Amino acid sequence: MEPVFTVTKRSSEYWSMKVPEFHGEFEILFPLSGSGHIFIDKGVYPLQRGNLFVMDAATPHRSLAKGQGNYTRCALHFPQETLEELGICDLPELLAEKGNCIALEEGDCLLCESLFGELLLPDDLMKENSILMKTRDALISAIGYDKFAVI
Numbered sequence: 001m002e003p004v005f006t007v008t009k010r011s012s013e014y015w016s017m018k019v020p021e022f023h024g025e026f027e028i029l030f031p032l033s034g035s036g037h038i039f040i041d042k043g044v045y046p047l048q049r050g051n052l053f054v055m056d057a058a059t060p061h062r063s064l065a066k067g068q069g070n071y072t073r074c075a076l077h078f079p080q081e082t083l084e085e086l087g088i089c090d091l092p093e094l095l096a097e098k099g100n101c102i103a104l105e106e107g108d109c110l111l112c113e114s115l116f117g118e119l120l121l122p123d124d125l126m127k128e129n130s131i132l133m134k135t136r137d138a139l140i141s142a143i144g145y146d147k148f149a150v151i
């Protein structure tokens with residue numbers, strides 16, 4: 001069975017979530033440009049390129065971005081079943097232990113930009129190209145084990 005996910009890319013001059021939200025699935029948020037703050041559960045983190053945010057299905061979060069330039073971000077949403085299918089069943093425990101913010105090195109930022117770009121291709125191109133299936137798996141796996149740093 002093929003992993004299920006939704007990916008989006010949005011850009012706006014000003015972004016403000018007035019109330020916290022949570023989803024019935026995991027979310028990976030990757031800011032590409034702009035700056036602001038993201039409130040995840042009881043923590044506050046800088047919303048900027050170089051940080052990757054991972055929230056589980058029950059974690060409330062909200063973000064605010066304003067300032068110079070556009071706030072551009074990609075988001076990947078996927079259910080617990082996708083993690084199980086990919087063999088990444090310990091993500092909830094990892095988040096509890098390490099936190100929701102991953103500080104990326106420049107090389108990892110470029111890799112994430114490339115992976116999100118691949119995931120944003122139209123569905124018909126994605127289905128025809130098996131390398132994209134590996135890209136999808138790699139992006140979900142990229143949040144893993146040794147990348148977590150407390151900010």
